[in-house]
Structure formats: C-alpha cells, structure tokens
Amino acid sequence: TRRMATDLQTILRLRVPVIVEVGRRQMKLDDVLALGPGAILELEKSADEPLDLLVNNKPVGQGAAVKVSENFGVRIASIGSPTERVEALAG
Numbered sequence: 001t002r003r004m005a006t007d008l009q010t011i012l013r014l015r016v017p018v019i020v021e022v023g024r025r026q027m028k029l030d031d032v033l034a035l036g037p038g039a040i041l042e043l044e045k046s047a048d049e050p051l052d053l054l055v056n057n058k059p060v061g062q063g064a065a066v067k068v069s070e071n072f073g074v075r076i077a078s079i080g081s082p083t084e085r086v087e088a089l090a091g
Contacts, residue, residue, distance in 0.1 A: 019054040058088035
C-alpha cells in the first residue's frame with residue numbers, strides 16, 4: 001500500500017503538455033509550403049467561441065482567452081471530471 005501511494009505521488013508530479021486550441025484547418029500541402037510571414041490563416045471557429053483545452057490531444061475542457069500582464073492566459077469555463085482527465089492521459 002505504501003508503494004502504491006509513492007507511485008501515485010510520482011505519477012501526479014509528471015509534467016504533461018496542455019494545449020489550448022484556437023481552431024483547426026485543413027490545407028493542401030502546396031498552400032502550407034507557400035505560407036510566409038504576414039500570412040493569415042482563417043479558421044472555421046468563430047472568434048467568440050470557447051477555446052478547447054486538450055491533454056494528450058484529447059479534449060478535457062474549454063475556456064476563454066484572457067490577458068495576464070503581457071501574456072495570454074485561459075480562463076477555464078468548463079472542465080471534465082478527474083476521471084475524464086485521467087482517461088485523456090491514458091490515450
């Protein structure tokens with residue numbers, strides 16, 4: 001039991017990438033290769049829609065963009081249960 005508690009504490013300290021997705025778009029490879037500085041990609045998502053919060057490329061919540069000093073941040077509007085978040089990590 002003590003070993004399991006130690007293993008759990010080790011797992012809970014792991015760092016995982018958290019992605020905030022503004023939107024997605026499919027493009028022809030030709031068009032991707034033609035991109036350069038100043039190019040604008042129009043996304044299919046409306047500017048007032050919530051941003052998706054992903055862990056392991058799986059959705060775990062949504063939020064809105066906010067300014068934090070000179071950086072961007074995300075205010076969480078909804079988040080999955082701890083079980084749903086762990087399942088996202090499992091792949």
